[in-house]
Amino acid sequence: MDKRQENLLKAIVETYVKTIKPVGSKALCQKFHCSSATIRNEMAVLESLGYIEKNHISSGRVPSELGYKYYVDNLMEPEKLTGSDMLKLQTIVKNHDLVLSDAINKCMEIISDLTNYASIVLGNKASDNHLKQVSVIPIEDGKIVALVVSDKGIVENKQFTLPDNTDIKELIKTSEIINKMLIGTPINEVAKRLELEIKPVIANQIREYEAVYNIFYNAFNDFAADNHSDFTTHGRVKILEQPEYSDSESIKKIAYKLDDEKFMKHTIEKDSDDINIYIGEDSDVDNNTTVIKRKYDINGQTGTIAIIGPKRMEYARVMSLLDYALEEIKKKDGK
């Protein structure tokens, strides 16, 4: 591919992203100062290389998956955000006195609004959360709430009906023992240590220790790997405005995928790179869909954010929006 062919591919991708219509040779004459026939010849080359495709023999060209990939890897230029886009993100970050995770969520909500793509925020992994405190609070009707708080501020709670013969005091005593012995343990390892270290200890001190043990065991299991609730989606409906999802079959497909938390988590956690762009087939969502995911680490708080939209995505703009949002948040969180 020579320079002109690269420029042509770039122009085809960017025109198609804007117009959503297959790009014909005539449309690009002006930009390249040559005739449509010349463009057609070059297009034939790009097509033989697999970067662009035709829907049918006499239609304009559409970027192929390979074409998008080449564009993203080699041709895309960073896009300058509009003042309005920047302002909206700034307003969020500055005006509200939000903690980090709320600020990230708000920003991703805004980005989803601005672009009509869906967005996802996935917080720290369970293994990055360490036990800070467990407590037991009696509520009405002989029930209790077990609370688990991690050092990152994630809170999980679960209600239990207090088994007969169990004294609330025994639960509280056990929670104190746990707090003494297990603080700082990665959340997903607590259940194991509970069995190995706590159970033998309470066996001597607590009367109904089996029942008590089970309550804590269940509470922690809910908070264990892959099950913590620090996962938020925005714009699951907004994305339906994209014409790629305008027939009911596509709508259902994308809606089901976005609704499937387990699947989305897996897609977003699968590679360990800082930035991944999964285009079409690679997205595992739908041949027409792209997932852009990106890790963040702001003063030790880590997580992943992702944007889900059509393959025909405004790649440069999305990258800039994510950059800008993370930078603004970092700036503010630092001060």
Next chain:
Amino acid sequence: MDKRQENLLKAIVETYVKTIKPVGSKALCQKFHCSSATIRNEMAVLESLGYIEKNHISSGRVPSELGYKYYVDNLMEPEKLTGSDMLKLQTIVKNHDLVLSDAINKCMEIISDLTNYASIVLGNKASDNHLKQVSVIPIEDGKIVALVVSDKGIVENKQFTLPDNTDIKELIKTSEIINKMLIGTPINEVAKRLELEIKPVIANQIREYEAVYNIFYNAFNDFAADNHSDFTTHGRVKILEQPEYSDSESIKKIAYKLDDEKFMKHTIEKDSDDINIYIGEDSDVDNNTTVIKRKYDINGQTGTIAIIGPKRMEYARVMSLLDYALEEIKKKDGK
């Protein structure tokens, strides 16, 4: 309307619900032991009364909104559930040792699965929740988590960055004061009492009392009226299987509504009757949609459950499913 006309309306509604096709006169001959012409004459009467409609001059008949209402109020007979339906609900209620609210949620999820309608569970109102405990837990980076627990077991948590000059001890001391003075207060009144009763008290005892006060004020405000998180939707995607939502415009419309928590809460809370059935226009969702809502009170735990589906809903079956689920839960919770 005489008896035969009522039976005819009943047959039209039930046939249409099953077949989703306008009901012609021929289809009902057998059932009524008469000719299609007779049925046509009776249909003309029902149409003039506004209970059924035609899509076009030569199409079969479809129940009108008024027709559905009449059916629900006067003609519908309680439906015997299939063994399989009952079994699925029983399995949930019995096998898992779930607390009440989890059991209700699970059941509504099952009902949504069984029917392909969406379902909603709305727990106790903020005013039914009374303060049980507030606590402050320091986490990393000088942040804290403020926890509010109600007597119904609802837990809300909010992170704050600890303002400079604020000592965590002052926060904890304040939380103890609140726990001493305000336990039992309806959650939505706490913010007010905080200002009137707590603020003056801590003004003398706490150094940076303004900052401390603000943290608790904000924490409670989040838990106040209409903002508590005890609201769950199931089957927002499942409902798209209904042919009423098969063109993209209808899909988007229902998806937006179901995604709008504020709107759904309002729809489900608006009347104070035990059971309300909002058909079509009345549902405020969509002319093709019905909302069935129903309050429950199981041993003092109150709330509302709702089913959202097409106007062409299996009314009798849904009512029976809701009845059965609530009864099973009540049975189990009592023992």
Next chain:
DNA sequence: TGTTAGCACTTTGATAAAGAAAGTGCTAGA
């Protein structure tokens, strides 16, 4: 007076035909 057979009439929905629009590939000449 209620019921029914018969028939003309209407709308829908599927299928096919026709023509315009958009765009390509290829050839030949500059």
Next chain:
DNA sequence: TCTAGCACTTTCTTTATCAAAGTGCTAACA
């Protein structure tokens, strides 16, 4: 190496046709 020209292809839209389904009405019947 570029370009003008042209035949060719596919899609999209419009129009026509025809069977299917169902109604309303009339007239006859029990």
